Amino acid sequence: MRAIEPWVGQPLNRFVEESAARVVLLMTSSGQVIAQHGFTRSLDVMSAAALGAGIVASTGELGALLGGENFGALVHQGQDQGVYLAPFTLSAGPWIGLVVYGAETSLGLVQFFFGQLVSELVEATPTTARPKAVLADDFEDELDASLRALFGE
Amino acid sequence: MADDVQALTARLAADPTSLAFLALAEELRCRGQLAAARAIASGGVARHPHLADGYDVMGRILADQGEGDLAFDAWTTALRLSPEHIGAHKGLAYLAFRSNDLARVLRHLELAAQHDPSDEALVRAVERTRAQVAGGSPSAASPTGTPLGAGGPGTLLVDKQGRRLAGAILHPDGSEVSDTIAAQLAAVAREIARTARLLQLGVWSNLEVEGPDATWSLVAPTQDTILLAADQPGTPPGRLAMTAERAARQAGQWLESLGT
Amino acid sequence: MTRDHDVLEPLVRIPGVRAALLVAEDDGLVVSEASMTDVDTAAIAALSSSLWGKLRKTSVASGHRPPQLLQLRADHGALLVAGLERELLGVAVTGDTGNTGLVRLALLALQRDGVR
The missing domain is CATH 3.30.450.30 (Dynein light chain 2a, cytoplasmic)
Structure with a gap:
């Protein structure tokens, strides 16, 4: 597990241990990666974050189009593994969790312990944490620094 | 002695968190008032769950009541909390003696004596037990042969x-x-x-x-x-x-x- | 009220039962629920199906067919789980005064008679 924000580490470790999730990605709603577990290549993280944020954004738009319904988590269940994608809100701003899980656990466990993770993150969020600009001037530098932190390169 | 019980009861009533429950429970046990002693000890252990002495006095009461298994649990809990607890080692030695397991009697007595070498009665008991074990008493056989004997098929x-x-x-x-x-x-x-x-x-x-x-x-x-x-x-x-x-x-x- | 919910009625009528659920065995999600108190039924579903799955695996590894019923007893209550048809589990949680004998019989009846 690697996290850019240190206060995310402990709750995320606990979630990974309890839920037995294979891959976890925490990001802001703009796709900026905060923490990851289970990814081995930075390219995969970037793609997953972009796609995850895109799916949540488009689902939100779809909900608005259909009368303002605010959809919760999305689940894609495959043959060998499932994907759980859930938006949530911290004082630092709107975040998204993307969890890939296999047959060694269940959607129920992932969902239950994800709820606990969100509660713990709400508790742990420093009061000084502020949402960052979606596209800051130094976005590319920031992205590069984040990926180095996430993969220890 | 009635005064002791009254005084200890009054102290405990005035301050339910007081450690007076230890002496009161032991005094009642010595008088044979085992149910009352057990009630006092239970309350004390509930208030002081990390106090090894509480489990020790509880072990003595339970042993007197013939509740060997519960006494065993109480004394092993005391040892978990305080591995050098002499009373708990003596209690476990007593239980082992009742089940005719001299090897375990000796082990617990030796541990107790290590922690209090000034206790002459204890040292004598260690020597006597050691001699019996060395004499090849059948009861000194290892207890480890069939640990799960009651476990069914x-x-x-x-x-x-x-x-x-x-x-x-x-x-x-x-x-x-x-x-x-x-x-x-x-x-x-x-x-x-x-x-x-x-x-x-x-x-x-x-x-x-x-x-x-x-x-x-x-x-x-x-x-x-x-x-x-x-x-x-x-x-x-x-x-x-x-x-x-x-x-x-x-x-x-x-x-x-x-x-x- | 669905018919799935109806099958839970005999369970929640038993004194001491805090919650009764039908749970999807694989997903650990609530299919139907009837709770008497403010209990986290999603947690019950997720945890009971996970425990059931591990015991099922152990049972199969020992050369036996999957279990039919489990009872977990604890200081403040009990959890009972029964395997039902359609890959469902019947689950009940009781308080420490709950009559687990009656709950066991009700779950076995559900197992025998089916949920429909």
């Missing part, structure tokens, strides 16, 4: 790392599957503890499983072990649970004799 004791400690489980085709089951039981034990904790059920005592081919009962003899007792399908789960609990007590004593 299939009994398996495993540690929390999933390693088999004792017993065996056979596949219906006759092959031994103990190590496979041991590994899986460790995961089951973690899941049981997690489920009980998160559903706020408290400390779990027993898990009974009924199936078309077997009935199982799972108990935890110690914090670090789990015991599976298996029997034929249709065995009343309550009966198997009692069997498992007996086997767990034996396993607990066996583990304790190994110093674990």
